[in-house]
Amino acid sequence: MKTEREQSRISRRDIIKWFTAAAAVSQFGPALSFGQGAVGAEGYGQDPKVAGIFKPGDHWPLTLTSSQRKTVTALADTILPEDEYGPAASSLRVPDFVDEWVSAPYPRQQAARKKILPGLKDIEELSLNLEGERFSGLSLKLRAKLLDRVTGEGSKDALAKRVAGFLHEFTSICMGAYYGTPAGWKAIGYVGNVPSPTFNGPPQEVLDRVGVTQTVK
Amino acid sequence: MPTISISEAKEQYDAVIVGSGAGGGQMAYSLTLAGLKCVVLEAGRSYNPYTETPMFNRPDQAPLGGTSTPDKDMGFWDATVDGGWDVPGEPYTQGSDDKKRRFTWWRARMMGGRTNHWGRISLRNGPYDFKPYSYDGLGFDWPISYEEVKPYYDKVEMLIGVHGTNEGLENVPDSPPGVLQPPPKGRIGDLLTQKAGKKVGVPVVPIHRAVLTKPLAADTIPAKLHPGNKKAQEIVAKSMRSRAACFYATSCGRGCSIGATYQSTIVHLPPAEETGNLDIIANAHVREVETGPDGKATGVVFIDKTTGKEERVKGKVVILAASSGETVRIMLNSRSNRHPEGVANGSGIVGRYITDTAAMGLQGQIPALENLPPHNEDGAGGSHFYSPWWGHEAQRKGKLDFPRGYHIEVGSTRNMPGGNSPVSMRYLRGLYGTKLKEEARRYYGSFITLASRGEMIPNEDSFAEIDPKVKDKWGVPVVRWHWKWSDYELNMALHAERTFAEIFDAMGGKATRPLAKSGHDILRPGGNVKHEVGGARMGFTPKDSVCNKWSQTWDVKNLFLCDASTFVSNPDKNPTLTIMALAWRCADYIIEQSAKGNL
CATH class of the missing domain: 3.50.50.60 (FAD/NAD(P)-binding domain)
Incomplete structure (x- = not known):
């Protein structure tokens, strides 16, 4: 399986484009700050081209540092690992989505950024405290052990409590990304987005299980 | 154009x-x-x-998975x-x-x-x-x-x-024979709501929507619409x-x-x-x-x-x-x-x-819909079933504290995931790894949303x-x-809230939030339904x-x-x-x- 870096859809051309944009903005207004602070980009407006295929970075620059992306990737792959349901989060480009999310210029995403960026720092600090190693450097087993300590019952210090709150928000973003892909659809049991000359309704097996009959003949 | x-x-x-x-x-x-x-x-x-x-476009092909933003209030593809x-x-x-x-x-x-x-x-x-x-x-x-x-x-x-369909219900006119197109089949949530509706006295029937389920009869309809032209x-x-x-x-x-x-x-x-x-x-x-x-x-x-x-x-x-x-x-x-x-x-x-339109909604979580075998519920791109207002007789007898009525739009949730979490994080708190995926799969599609659309008095x-x-x-x-x-709409909203809870209860389910005590808590702002x-x-x-x-x-x-x-x-x-x-x-x-x- 390809690594997340190999699969990244962010092209060199995009990176040059963002830095050009950042340079332009810094001349005339607040500089784009990569990896911290507020995002200075604009949204896609009220009349974007919608009938197209887009990727993170097409509408505004991505702003996570490589270090932050390492933490995002390790954490996303712990939350949504490769298993019998589907591939790991990073192979579905969840880290790109997280980067796009926290880099977006909209209020909801800006609010998330204020939780996610400190959270990434916190989880690395917690990992150093508990395991003596950066979170992104831990094995999957040790990462899971750390999450167990954070999400499990029992008393927690202030840092662990902060990490638990951050995890909730971070997991939510990852869920939106992971399950928006064909592999994610398979993992959750969504079947659709295919043309069909008829709509047959729920199969008999489903009707029987729920105890209903199809009333539209 | x-x-x-x-x-x-x-x-x-x-x-x-x-x-x-x-x-x-x-x-x-x-x-x-x-x-x-x-x-x-x-x-x-x-x-x-x-x-x-944007036909068939997926969440992983749109900014922020297609979720709503201030630029596109109802989502990127709206x-x-x-x-x-x-x-x-x-x-x-x-x-x-x-x-x-x-x-x-x-x-x-x-x-x-x-x-x-x-x-x-x-x-x-x-x-x-x-x-x-x-x-x-x-x-x-x-x-x-x-x-x-x-x-x-x-x-x-x-x-x-x-x-x-023509149902012959009070104040819900039938169309002449042959005018309506065949309705799409009920989704599982529609059929379960219909069954539960019978228990609590709420009729649930196929909705009327302007979607072709078969090609229009182009050889015969135009002459009926424009005779002599x-x-x-x-x-x-x-x-x-x-x-x-x-x-x-x-x-x-x-x-x-x-x-x-x-x-x-x-x-x-x-x-x-x-x-x-x-x-x-x-x-x-x-x-x-x-x-x-x-x-x-x-x-x-x-x-x-x-x-x-x-x-x-x-x-x-x-x-x-x-x-x-x-x-x-x-x-x-x-x-x-x-x-x-x-x-x-x-x-x-x-x-x-x-x-x-005086509008509110309530979602229920229905255990009977958990972990269902995957099946296609995309359907005709919107609601398939609804409940026309059924309370005329109760109003005539003075049993209701509001005039006129509301219809209920039934919403299933086994729709295309992505952008936002497909299951409320309330049901997934503290989970990660395979357990998280198992629970997401368990709850996905197990929710039914009932939306009230009621008449406002000028x-x-x-x-x-x-x-x-x-x-x-x-x-x-x-x-x-x-x-x-006015109190008419506020009381109507509370009636809908109680009715929806009864319907969920009849399915063996439960509302996903505590029931409101005031209509103001649930009634959407004026203009919000764009009616x-x-x-x-x-x-x-x-x-x-x-x-x-x-x-x-x-x-x-x-x-x-x-x-x-x-x-x-x-x-x-x-x-x-x-x-x-x-x-x-x-x-x-x-x-x-x-x-x-x-x-």
Whole structure:
């Protein structure tokens, strides 16, 4: 399986484009700050081209540092690992989505950024405290052990409590990304987005299980 | 749609039509097929659903997974261009700072207006709905009856294609045999709601929506719609043949590139354009109606948004179909010596008695729907089942603390995931790894959303006026909204809340939030369902109304209103089908009166 870096859809051309944009903005207004602070980009407006295929970075620059992306990737792959349901989060480009999310210029995403960026720092600090190693450097087993300590019952210090709150928000973003892909659809049991000359309704097996009959003949 | 610039416009048209949505589209269709030369003015840009609709696009192919943002309030793919709750440079204001009195106004600046993204729910008003005052002593009666509008409901349903069933329920008119298209089958949540509804006395039946479930009968319908007009029949037949039946994928809110749903840009404007009798000017922000020394309308003044210049277009007849709020704005801004309070406002009623659908919703989590075998529930891109209002008898017996009623729209949740978490994080708290995936799969699709859509009684505190201080970026004074829900709507919302909880209970499920104690906690703001109607109601006399039963203003006989501004009441039935039926009826009247030289 390809690594997340190999699969990244962010092209060199995009990176040059963002830095050009950042340079332009810094001349005339607040500089784009990569990896911290507020995002200075604009949204896609009220009349974007919608009938197209887009990727993170097409509408505004991505702003996570490589270090932050390492933490995002390790954490996303712990939350949504490769298993019998589907591939790991990073192979579905969840880290790109997280980067796009926290880099977006909209209020909801800006609010998330204020939780996610400190959270990434916190989880690395917690990992150093508990395991003596950066979170992104831990094995999957040790990462899971750390999450167990954070999400499990029992008393927690202030840092662990902060990490638990951050995890909730971070997991939510990852869920939106992971399950928006064909592999994610398979993992959750969504079947659709295919043309069909008829709509047959729920199969008999489903009707029987729920105890209903199809009333539209 | 092809458009022209003002320099290409004719000296004078038979009809100037402001707006290209349900009402304007219907007028353009009916009048041009009858041979009248028309111009449509649209405040937004041209739009082509055949090339611009994002069919099959996935969340991982859109920014932020397609979730809603302030730029695209209903999600990235929503078929709204340059619009939403806010239009930059074109504000509206509030008459009160009180949150409970807030009004929200959805506008689209695009060809076809809001018909590109609408819910496609197409319900006929019933006999009681046209005579609400006679029914219970509240509000006002319409000057027309259901029987007078019925032939036009029949024609509109045949033209646009509406699926559904005839159920013979009280105040829910049946369509003539052969008019409705077959309904799509029930989804699992629909069928379970139907079964639970029986236990608690709520009928749940197939909904009526403007989605083709089979190709239109292009060989037979056009002759019924346009008897004796061979050219119209040929054009409409060609248009019908260009529309495909639904292929059961892609939500209708994105628009439809195969023409399976009603959008003005699919059903009304193309055949009108085919006649050669239609010109369309896009980016035309209409400011006012002009009148001549004889008191008749001569045309409209608009701002060409591409140049910022003031322009004029003239017509023998002027038709406002810009949406209730915009029509009110144009009328009140059309002041002259003859019309000091705005054109056709001798009654002082322009802007008054605006209502919206009283709406709330509740979601239930249903254990019986957990971990179901995967199956396709995309269906016809919207609701399949609903509950028409069932409480007439209880109201007659005085058992309810509110008048009129609401219908229930049933929403299943086994739809395309992505963008946001497919299951509320409340059910996944503290989980990660394979356990998280297991629980997500368990809960996915196990929720049912019930939405109440109820009738609001017109009141003195809900109206639109011109803000004396604020102008938009084109220099046009803007609308200031005033809003107030009454106890009728607040009590109705609580009744719906209790009923939904009972239905969930009958399924063995439970509401996902504590039940509200006040209607204010659950009732959505005014305008939020985008069913604002009224403001220039029709009536029996020039004193009690703005226009007569033909949508013709009392004061200016060649000025017609063909959107929902003429609505006297706002039944729980969604307004679009009635807008089109009344517009078609008005068009026939204009054709007849024009031929007689009466306009």
